Amino acid sequence: MFAIARSELIQIFRNRLVLVTSLVMPVAVSAFFIYRHEAFASIGSLGYIAAIVMFTVGAFGLYTTAVTTLASRRQNLFLKRLRSTAAGDKGILAGLLLPVVVLSLLQIAAILTVFAVVTGEPGNVALLAVAALATVAMMVGLALATAGLTNSPEHAQVTTLPVSIGVIAVASWVGISGTEELTLVKRLLPGGAATEMVVDAWNGSASVILLAPTLAWVVVAVALAARLFRWEPRR
Amino acid sequence: MSTPVIEVENLNLKYGDFHAVKDLSFEVRPGELYALLGTNGAGKTSALETVEGHREPTSGAVRVFGRSPRDRAAVRPRMGIMLQESGFSPDLSVRESVRLIGQLSGRTDDVGRVLDVVRLTGKAGTLVSQLSGGEKRRLDFATAVYGTPELIFLDEPTTGLDIQSRDALWESVDRLRENGSTIVLTTHYLEEAQQRADRIGLMHQGVLRREGSVSSLLSALPSVINFSASTGASLPLPASIHDGIVRIETFNLQKDLYVLLGWAQDQGVELSDLSAGPTRLDDVFRAIEA
Numbered sequence: 001m002f003a004i005a006r007s008e009l010i011q012i013f014r015n016r017l018v019l020v021t022s023l024v025m026p027v028a029v030s031a032f033f034i035y036r037h038e039a040f041a042s043i044g045s046l047g048y049i050a051a052i053v054m055f056t057v058g059a060f061g062l063y064t065t066a067v068t069t070l071a072s073r074r075q076n077l078f079l080k081r082l083r084s085t086a087a088g089d090k091g092i093l094a095g096l097l098l099p100v101v102v103l104s105l106l107q108i109a110a111i112l113t114v115f116a117v118v119t120g121e122p123g124n125v126a127l128l129a130v131a132a133l134a135t136v137a138m139m140v141g142l143a144l145a146t147a148g149l150t151n152s153p154e155h156a157q158v159t160t161l162p163v164s165i166g167v168i169a170v171a172s173w174v175g176i177s178g179t180e181e182l183t184l185v186k187r188l189l190p191g192g193a194a195t196e197m198v199v200d201a202w203n204g205s206a207s208v209i210l211l212a213p214t215l216a217w218v219v220v221a222v223a224l225a226a227r228l229f230r231w232e233p234r235r
Numbered sequence: 236m237s238t239p240v241i242e243v244e245n246l247n248l249k250y251g252d253f254h255a256v257k258d259l260s261f262e263v264r265p266g267e268l269y270a271l272l273g274t275n276g277a278g279k280t281s282a283l284e285t286v287e288g289h290r291e292p293t294s295g296a297v298r299v300f301g302r303s304p305r306d307r308a309a310v311r312p313r314m315g316i317m318l319q320e321s322g323f324s325p326d327l328s329v330r331e332s333v334r335l336i337g338q339l340s341g342r343t344d345d346v347g348r349v350l351d352v353v354r355l356t357g358k359a360g361t362l363v364s365q366l367s368g369g370e371k372r373r374l375d376f377a378t379a380v381y382g383t384p385e386l387i388f389l390d391e392p393t394t395g396l397d398i399q400s401r402d403a404l405w406e407s408v409d410r411l412r413e414n415g416s417t418i419v420l421t422t423h424y425l426e427e428a429q430q431r432a433d434r435i436g437l438m439h440q441g442v443l444r445r446e447g448s449v450s451s452l453l454s455a456l457p458s459v460i461n462f463s464a465s466t467g468a469s470l471p472l473p474a475s476i477h478d479g480i481v482r483i484e485t486f487n488l489q490k491d492l493y494v495l496l497g498w499a500q501d502q503g504v505e506l507s508d509l510s511a512g513p514t515r516l517d518d519v520f521r522a523i524e525a
Contacts, residue, residue, distance in 0.1 A: 010326070073324070083289065084287065086341035
């Protein structure tokens with residue numbers, strides 16, 4: 001697994017397009033949100049900024065990069081090559097996704113740390129961390145599922161749009177409007193409960209019950225991944 | 236007799252309604268070079284990929300070293316696979332690619348030694364995206380022979396290689412065989428299979444139509460003598476004539492050629508464009524297609 005992860009890390013830093021998508025863009029967007037935090041806090045709250053930053057990294061840094069990487073590795077038969085070795089399927093996937101997952105978690109941690117230094121510490125760091133981990137797990141599952149429907153890296157530019165824009169839209173809607181109205185709908189949407197958890201955790205009024213729909217989406221994403229992911233191009 | 240390295244029994248493989256491999260059975264013994272040949276779409280790559288463990292059989296049994304080939308952790312450290320298509324990441328260098336696949340193979344070797352074997356030492360730092368097609372085939376071969384596995388699958392190994400690289404590859408294969416490696420080969424270059432295979436399986440439309448040693452396959456078809464001659468004298472051997480070309484089929488080429496030449500001498504007949512040759516694998520191939 002670590003040999004594959006090492007080679008993936010090398011490839012991320014050699015491919016400028018992936019580097020921009022996975023590292024530069026999420027950091028730039030997050031920096032803008034932090035720089036203009038007073039304006040965005042007046043629309044929603046400081047917790048909303050934390051949520052939107054987390055989902056920006058999750059959608060672009062993690063999800064889009066993972067789908068593009070997996071589609072590319074399948075298209076050029078690199079996945080088949082890896083499966084011609086003694087490595088198991090889970091180890092191969094873990095190795096392929098480990099660098100982008102670790103980079104995303106580091107980005108989230110670094111950006112939120114800067115945000116905390118600028119605006120003050122979050123109310124519940126532990127719950128914030130749980131929400132971040134659950135969101136990353138959900139995005140990884142959705143990435144594997146989307147990769148199964150994606151024929152090439154170019155195709156990924158289209159197939160990743162519904163989920164990446166969708167989760168950011170949900171995070172914005174829930175983060176700005178709160179969950180006092182349409183509570184159930186907002187909590188059942190992908191990323192809805194996770195957004196509420198982040199907002200509340202940052203603002204200091206977190207509720208553990210939101211873990212249930214958040215983890216349920218992780219289970220749904222993993223089930224979709226198991227059903228849709230393909231190792232080889234369509235015959 | 237030693238236990239077969241590969242045992243395939245009544246293997247069937249279907250893609251939806253398409254029956255790609257039908258009731259295929261064969262064995263590969265330790266140390267032999269077995270060539271699985273076939274026409275385009277004959278099912279040989281599907282069969283080979285099932286034996287390699289890349290595909291689940293629809294029905295039938297496949298055992299490699301006595302185990303399921305899908306038990307990767309147990310079987311793959313003992314086998315090297317040269318895929319038909321490259322499958323390397325374009326953003327990794329040659330050295331990085333060999334090191335990665337080598338590490339994952341479960342075998343140990345020196346990357347420099349392996350690159351030397353395939354004459355890619357000078358390209359060690361080159362990205363795969365900058366390699367020619369032939370160099371990619373050599374890289375593929377390098378990963379297959381990394382750690383000198385007991386069993387090596389070579390799927391179209393010399394396609395795209397120049398003559399020097401082709402010779403170098405076969406020299407490497409010869410050395411591997413001297414060390415006891417078993418080789419399973421598919422190729423469209425029939426002369427390579429004819430020269431090197433201990434046994435050959437010929438597939439057509441998903442079915443194994445012929446199997447045996449090169450000599451046994453060739454002995455099933457007659458050799459051919461061709462010539463053109465304008466003579467009213469009756470020929471000494473049964474022949475067919477088409478567009479003035481006389482064709483004699485024989486299972487005893489030396490004896491019948493002697494008879495023919497003696498007859499021509501006695502009759503004062505000139506045998507223009509005389510050619511006589513043993514059956515080639517191409518002829519066996521054409522026979523199964525007919």
